[in-house]
């Protein structure tokens with residue numbers, strides 16, 4: 001049985017990858033990275049450096065339908081939002097399920113989810129079947145349901161969450177104790193290092209992004225491309241992300257307006273944040289950090 005570790009380049013999945021190598025041996029372990037094409041260059045380097053240090057193979061999965069996060073958003077005519085989080089399903093869940101179905105073997109899938117990340121995550125199980133929902137008739141609209149149920153007749157995909165009860169500090173300590181460093185973006189003050197930025201990014205992180213030339217220019221360009229190629233003008237940040245009086249059109253803030261707002265001396269950086277925390281609450285938890 002192959003051990004797949006969902007590796008996003010974040011600290012939790014890095015600790016899981018190290019732990020899997022320690023527990024099962026590197027020959028049994030494969031790191032799986034769902035590449036949205038929207039991660040920071042530092043994260044891509046970090047992912048390759050970690051797998052190289054551990055001597056494990058890396059499988060990089062990408063959407064077959066969309067080139068990357070921006071291409072997906074343009075083709076859908078809007079950026080994803082916390083209410084319409086199609087980025088996780090299109091760029092992470094579907095490529096992961098396609099990969100599993102393409103393999104003629106059973107898997108243990110290791111996810112770096114911690115209970116303390118959010119109330120919702122605290123309610124997850126430490127172990128379960130990856131395709132649990134596929135056996136619940138009340139869950140509708142599942143991707144490739146027939147093919148998944150067919151695959152499950154002869155294969156197994158179990159999920160383990162070995163760091164479920166760990167604190168963030170324990171995760172960092174474990175990485176350091178094993179001779180590695182966490183993603184350098186944490187040292188620059190970022191709390192999340194997946195999509196850069198995630199559509200649910202905190203304002204304090206947007207403030208840091210506004211000072212990162214590479215990431216801020218990429219974000220401004222993405223929003224400009226959306227305007228030029230769709231004529232719909234969907235903004236990256238949702239209405240209400242900053243107070244309406246700071247938006248020139250009174251509703252949808254542009255990236256530049258958000259940058260300006262988060263750098264004001266009196267900006268309320270901790271207001272208007274989502275209650276559910278900032279992790280993806282997808283059915284196939286653990287794909288977004």
Ligand code: SF4
Nearest residue numbers: 087088195198199288
């Ligand atoms: S990390 Fe954020 S932007 Fe990326 S796929 Fe998950 S929810 Fe979407």
